[in-house]
Amino acid sequence: MGTLEYNSSRPPIEVDDSTLAHLKIVIGTKLRRHESFMMTWLPDEKNPSGRLTIWMHPSIPLVLAFDDSTMPIIDPKRIERMMENLNARGELVLDQLG
Numbered sequence: 001m002g003t004l005e006y007n008s009s010r011p012p013i014e015v016d017d018s019t020l021a022h023l024k025i026v027i028g029t030k031l032r033r034h035e036s037f038m039m040t041w042l043p044d045e046k047n048p049s050g051r052l053t054i055w056m057h058p059s060i061p062l063v064l065a066f067d068d069s070t071m072p073i074i075d076p077k078r079i080e081r082m083m084e085n086l087n088a089r090g091e092l093v094l095d096q097l098g
Contacts, residue, residue, distance in 0.1 A: 005063040006054055012065070013041055015094065018072040024064050025074065026082045026092065031058045037086060041094035056092075 002020040003012035015023065030037055040053040056062075086092045 002064065002066040005065070006056070007060045007062075010052070010054075012063075013094070017066050017068050019094075020064055020066060021072045021074060022078050022082060023092075023094075025079055026086065027056060027062070029083070030086070031056065031062075034058050038091040039094065040091055053091075 001014050002017045003014055004020065004023065005012040027039075036055060036057045038053050039056050040051055042051060082092070
């Protein structure tokens, strides 16, 4: 289980390493193009407080921490689906990734 830490203003988001590797590509692609977007997720089961949404912007620090030193295998179709959904909605919804 890796983590995504954004702007250090909230506790890190826990994400499995495979999903995190795919997020790294999708988020990196959008931010490299200077394209901002929203990202939404459900908080962890220990502290359920509804949905959380952040505004992803190239100027805000982002840290992706993987538990395993070996990068997971990337599924190009998954990246394509994630990018299509993000571009269609303007929002990346973590609990709808797959």
